Amino acid sequence: MRRACRPIFVFFAVAALFVGCNSRSHTSQPENPPHGGVMQPYAGKLPPDDGQWTMPAKDYGAYRYSQLDQINTSNAKDLKLAFTFSTGTTNGLEAAPLVVNNTMYIITSFPNMLYALDLTKPGAPMKWAYDPKPVASAKGVACCDLVNRGGSYYNGKIIYATLDGYVVGVNANDGHEVWKTKVGDINIGETITMAAQVVKDKVLVGNSGGEFGVRGWIVALNADTGKLVWKAYNTGPDKDVLIGLRFKPFYDMDKGKDLGVSTWNPDQWKIGGGNVWGWIAYDPDLNIVYHGTGNPGPWNPDERPGDNKWTSGIFARDADTGEALWYYQWSPHDMHDYDGINEQILLDLPIDGKTRKVLVRPERNGYIYVLDRTTGEVLSATPYGHITTSSGVDLKTGRLKVNEELKPSPGKVVHGACPAAPGVKDWNPSAFSPKTGFLYLPHNNLCMDWESVETGYIAGTPYVGADVKMYPGPGGNGGVFSAWDPINKKEVWHFDDRFPVWSGALATAGNVVFYGTMDGWFIARDAQDGHELWRFKTGSGIIGQPITYKGPDGKQYVAILSGVGGWAGAVVTGGLDVRDPTAALGFANATAELPKYTNKGGMLYVFQLP
């Protein structure tokens, strides 16, 4: 009895402590009217909301927004634990839980277990567990901790990918494997970490391995059978890339035949990266899927002269055939490991007096891009963090204006390259609230020193060629959580954090936004002015994606996986030795203090109102 009461007691004690504390220092003033903070209620069409969470971003447009509003700015302070569940893992948990038919599904880091929890019973007991039994040697070729970013529900199945290169469809009722398809090969360094995205009757998955000289691709499988429907590579001849007559890139730099071959030294495209390990959005009206491509390999840019198509860019593809429709390259001939795989939020925004179908992309290279999603034209690219590696985007040519002084070259150590390799924002997805019209951005404030070193390709081993050391950028804080007005192209408010904010964000109709910190706080803020409404200390650092859903009792719940790790948290999960600042590809130096703040261990936390 006493034991059962303890968590609740601790919760109240902690909550009581917070009341009356003084505001910590941060650049913006949440109590004052925020700069540029005029709300821009969204005029576009919203997807229907049944209170479930069936795919990674909740909807195809990647809003990570729920129309549930029982939890609001006045009662969020009363949030309390509803139930917890241990994932039995010690690696980073980056997935969003799924909620379908009163069942919650949790996908863990390696060994990629799938747990089903019965939401109709007190304490949400486990219904079943599914073990895909991935091979242990996959662990050696996962660049950045053994994470999994989630899955999708489709027609009675939970579909997700395993680290060792399989995609599985699991019966959502009883946990039986319906199909299992091998798509990757760990012997060449290929792994899968991305969230499998269902688009209509297909499931889309791509490979990881940009640090192993793995050639990037994306596949569409039949979601009922697991059979391959189409596969598109992101380097090599046009026919492999599914570039044909319908391909109409907006900018000249992306026009020409077989650029995936000719923008490389001979044969380098075969080991050139351009992996798909991030987010996919889908526009049902245009029937287009959007996905980014990862960094070119190796990191050392001198070893791969040319624009290195089609790496560090974005493709629009026909959802049924995979044919490329347009492409845009964020970072041609990338020199800083700026993968182009972040989330794209599909919005219809008023721009210069006209409503445009756009996609908004908070990009790793430091700019928030607004692209016309029918043509690939860049309408704007605005910095949202500290950038020294470039000075803007030429809107005529579409080209990033690279700072030549911070170009790595052999024998030279480049100092103060900002953003660092993980960018102003890495994979950690933002959320959009149609109520405020703001984007909520968990992100980084990191710079780096970079020294290119010679590297040779050995299949199945890292192909990097750079000694990197990262450190916090101006201000000394490693992370930021901010609100961004995509119409006026400016920040509304922001809050600094000691460590990179490596979790996803969630926006709700109750005007409460949620995110987590790497030292374990789960935080709720007022969507309009950003002031803090509530926080809860979880057992480990948070790098997961918060979700919200309507329970069988008709009440609103909020769920988050706690469990530090990921690239930013590898220093904790890998027990790295920070006496080597280049450990974890240089991230260990920036998060060297993290082991003093948190420990590994995975746990689901679900919250409700009293």
Next chain:
Amino acid sequence: MKTLFYLLALSGLILALAACNRDNGVAVASGATPPIPTTVGPVPGGATPPAAHANPFSGNEVALTEGRKLFNWYNCSGCHGGHAGGGMGPSLRDEIWLYGNRDDQIFDSIAQGRAHGMPAWGPKIPEQQIWKLVTYIKSLRTPQEPDPPLMPEQEGIVKGSINSVPEAQK
């Protein structure tokens, strides 16, 4: 209980002595066959561990710098960190050894691979080079370590100054 303790202490002593011997050892040209697999688990009853193969390059400075080069050349650094502090593979700088830190055990880790993702390099790297890698790994954190990392303090690392303390709410 006591006997077991003495046994353990004794075997520890034997081990230490063996290590001393190897450290003074001259560079013997190694045979064509790599060391037999060494045990990494406890030996039931605490019997004498199986014979260890000597590293022909112990204390050899040229081998040390070559080992450092090979560590980058074979992309060990990509998985274990530029100075072996860890990443995709574990740190080789710290005191923790999953598979033992005797030269022959490290040799076997490299030559045969380990289940949780360490590639088997035996078919790829000549035996002499593996010994040089072992020599380099054993030198980490010692004054002999070639090209040691600069400590973060020496680099003037900017430490996070923002406190994650709770904020006011009324």
